[in-house]
Amino acid sequence: MPFMSTLIKSPDGKQKAIMSNDNERFSELAEWLQRQGHSLPEIDKILKKVQEYDQRVNLDSVMDSIDRGDFNISKIIQEALAEAE
16 A cells, blocks of 8 residues: 555654555654654654555455564664654
8 A cells, every 4th residue: 555644743742644555554653653642753764664564464464463462562663763863
């Protein structure tokens, strides 16, 4: 699935477009990551990494795994942010 822009508020209170999947759950994840204190560039990297994992999952999507608690979002965040360095 291609990514599309989603608007979230930046720390200065302005709305910013970030990359997000057209799936509502990706938008929810972007909002959650923002509440956790991640910057917009970090959120973009994390969402791209989640999409990579989502494409590799055969039976269940990553988002279904997150809902069930089978998916370690902390590990994905660490991996996504480490790749940028």
